[in-house]
């Protein structure tokens with residue numbers, strides 16, 4: 001399955017507040033927008049990025065870019081999905097955040113709905129299958145021994161919004177690193193992902209090297225041949241039911 005790992009960086013909303021810790025803004029001065037998208041196809045060795053500053057210049061000394069200019073970032077992402085015929089998107093907390101952002105902004109800019117794709121969220125996989133102390137990307141990377149996550153300072157976002165070149169480079173590095181971490185984390189949890197049916201090979205990694213591993217019984221009580229992948233360890237089952245029912249059920 002053609003999977004695209006991706007992670008977005010958004011510019012914060014600019015709003016008026018009377019006091020620093022007021023959560024209720026009096027007035028929104030500028031909408032939040034997508035500054036950068038990092039992405040990597042499952043067959044690639046490294047991540048690439050789409051950046052607002054490749055297509056636009058800041059228009060204001062403090063506010064920086066015009067949020068309308070982020071349309072080019074969303075358009076480019078939609079083009080990439082079509083170009084590589086992506087069938088699944090995967091990210092960390094992406095069901096709640098990244099996918100919705102890209103969908104919502106596509107509708108704002110009149111690009112219509114995104115192509116329907118399967119969605120895999122590594123935070124959901126980690127929550128479901130591991131009782132870890134934390135499910136943040138940084139902590140899961142530490143727990144699983146994946147390259148440590150670089151923590152940017154909070155002023156990085158504003159420096160990027162106003163077009164500071166050094167900040168743009170740092171954001172790019174940070175975004176690519178997140179995509180690569182998500183990719184590595186997904187590889188650990190992918191054998192537990194909810195893809196169970198096998199036609200010609202492993203539904204997770206595509207390997208044809210499968211070993212028969214007992215029978216899988218569905219909730220409806222139907223038996224299928226079960227396989228274990230010798231490459232990634234995922235269990236899957238045959239598409240057709242088997243007449244070969246285990247002796248202890250007869």
Ligand SMILES: [Zn+2]
Nearest residue numbers: 202205229232
């Ligand atoms: Zn496999």
